[in-house]
Amino acid sequence: MAATTGRAGGDDWATGFEQAKAVMDAKAKPVGSLGALESLACRLAAAQRSVTPHVGRAALLVFAADHGVAAARPAVSAFPAAVSAPVFRAVVRGQAASAVLCGANGVSDLIAVDVGLAADVTDAVPPPPPPPAAGAGAGGSGGLRISVLHRKVRPDGSRSMLAGPAMSEEELAAAMAAGAEAVRGAVRGILPPAVVAPPPAPTAVAEASEGEAGLPEDWRQCVICLGEVGIGNTTAAAALLAALTGAAPEEVCGRGTGVDDAGLDAKRRAVADALAVNAELIKGGGGSGGGGALAALRAVGGLELAAMAGAALEAAALGVPVVADGFISGAACLAALAHDPQRVGRVLLLSHRSAERGAALLVSALTGATPLAPHLLQQNPQQQQVTWPAPAVLDMGLRLGEGTGAVLVLPLLRSAAAVLRDMASLEAVLAG
Ligand SMILES: O=C(O)c1ccc[n+]([C@@H]2O[C@H](COP(=O)([O-])O)[C@@H](O)[C@H]2O)c1
Numbered sequence: 063m064a065a066t067t068g069r070a071g072g073d074d075w076a077t078g079f080e081q082a083k084a085v086m087d088a089k090a091k092p093v094g095s096l097g098a099l100e101s102l103a104c105r106l107a108a109a110q111r112s113v114t115p116h117v118g119r120a121a122l123l124v125f126a127a128d129h130g131v132a133a134a135r136p137a138v139s140a141f142p143a144a145v146s147a148p149v150f151r152a153v154v155r156g157q158a159a160s161a162v163l164c165g166a167n168g169v170s171d172l173i174a175v176d177v178g179l180a181a182d183v184t185d186a187v188p189p190p191p192p193p194p195a196a197g198a199g200a201g202g203s204g205g206l207r208i209s210v211l212h213r214k215v216r217p218d219g220s221r222s223m224l225a226g227p228a229m230s231e232e233e234l235a236a237a238m239a240a241g242a243e244a245v246r247g248a249v250r251g252i253l254p255p256a257v258v259a260p261p262p263a264p265t266a267v268a269e270a271s272e273g274e275a276g277l278p279e280d281w282r283q284c285v286i287c288l289g290e291v292g293i294g295n296t297t298a299a300a301a302l303l304a305a306l307t308g309a310a311p312e313e314v315c316g317r318g319t320g321v322d323d324a325g326l327d328a329k330r331r332a333v334a335d336a337l338a339v340n341a342e343l344i345k346g347g348g349g350s351g352g353g354g355a356l357a358a359l360r361a362v363g364g365l366e367l368a369a370m371a372g373a374a375l376e377a378a379a380l381g382v383p384v385v386a387d388g389f390i391s392g393a394a395c396l397a398a399l400a401h402d403p404q405r406v407g408r409v410l411l412l413s414h415r416s417a418e419r420g421a422a423l424l425v426s427a428l429t430g431a432t433p434l435a436p437h438l439l440q441q442n443p444q445q446q447q448v449t450w451p452a453p454a455v456l457d458m459g460l461r462l463g464e465g466t467g468a469v470l471v472l473p474l475l476r477s478a479a480a481v482l483r484d485m486a487s488l489e490a491v492l493a494g
């Protein structure tokens with residue numbers, strides 16, 4: 063009989079999942095009767111390598127940036143680009159939806175990261191951290207600590223993907239490194255309330271994970287939620303999804319913050335133009351050195367999407383569960399998954415299906431039902447062995463971003479872990 067405590071599966075994700083499933087199936091309930099909660103628990107167990115999974119500290123990382131495509135073609139969003147910075151400030155003050163939901167759902171850390179807002183936000187200061195006694199349990203709002211990480215890669219956001227790649231190689235690396243840095247700060251739990259520092263030098267930014275050294279004892283029980291803010295980023299996410307799957311602009315573009323028919327048409331044209339301008343980099347022809355998922359991210363992504371991809375890759379390198387949010391966060395995670403399918407697929411959890419048109423295709427691609435573009439499959443034979451994430455847990459018509467959907471799933475994750483950890487077996491119940 064499978065062990066009920068201790069480590070599950072060593073480094074073998076599938077063995078860990080099967081051990082957790084055996085424990086789950088032996089619980090005092092008809093097999094499968096807790097539905098998706100059961101597979102959520104088994105995935106958490108496999109990611110944490112323990113058949114007694116636990117959601118300890120949960121952190122929300124909100125990455126913010128502006129977009130050259132929105133500056134070049136403002137019609138792609140219902141809001142002017144100038145709105146990204148005030149929304150970021152509201153997150154930092156603890157007044158935005160993401161921060162409020164963090165408080166309501168037992169999130170211990172919210173880390174807001176400026177990777178390319180087209181405004182100076184270095185004066186954005188979070189509220190003082192809560193006293194230790196306030197606690198961070200679900201239901202209380204007093205335990206949330208907010209930190210700000212200033213890692214602006216470009217002063218005016220990403221370059222316009224209509225005129226070439228949205229990022230240089232160095233800019234992509236710097237944004238991804240900011241994402242990795244935020245993950246390590248969250249897992250360590252030692253970020254000061256405000257971290258004001260100049261961007262790291264380009265040579266220092268692409269460092270790989272430093273390994274487990276210096277991590278606190280409970281680091282494996284940390285869960286990372288990803289979120290973003292960036293006017294125009296549904297256009298970048300749509301272009302990235304199209305580049306990664308080969309889908310047409312009509313399939314990936316939606317109304318974002320609420321554009322009308324003319325705005326939707328502008329988005330479709332922007333995505334088609336960006337894919338044409340960056341075709342060589344995306345597909346890897348003409349000695350461009352491109353063709354991989356990170357080349358697509360560089361070509362038509364954005365600085366906050368790159369940061370989220372870097373964060374997902376770092377969480378995967380550490381083996382810490384990472385929860386994707388909506389359309390933009392999901393597209394960034396798809397790039398990370400296509401880049402390192404073996405490791406990312408083991409830790410990535412999908413929180414919800416956004417209301418954005420294109421989200422259905424995105425979830426389908428993230429779960430392996432829709433194949434990646436042929437050039438990506440050829441480049442990466444690992445795609446055959448990938449552990450695909452399970453379908454999104456919620457479908458509530460959410461389309462705000464900021465990581466709101468990822469945070470909303472935390473109570474379900476905690477419940478799933480509690481069932482696997484604490485529920486009696488049918489054998490024990492029948493024995494009285
Ligand atoms: O997460 C989603 O699914 C989502 C869907 C639509 C819009 N958003 C948010 O709205 C902004 C992007 O919308 P837009 O219309 O400016 O491209 C950005 O700040 C996102 O956080 C987010």
Ligand SMILES: Cc1cc2nc[nH]c2cc1C
Nearest residue numbers: 141145149291462463464
């Ligand atoms: C008000 C507002 C809040 C947001 N939060 C994330 N994206 C956003 C976009 C807008 C426009």
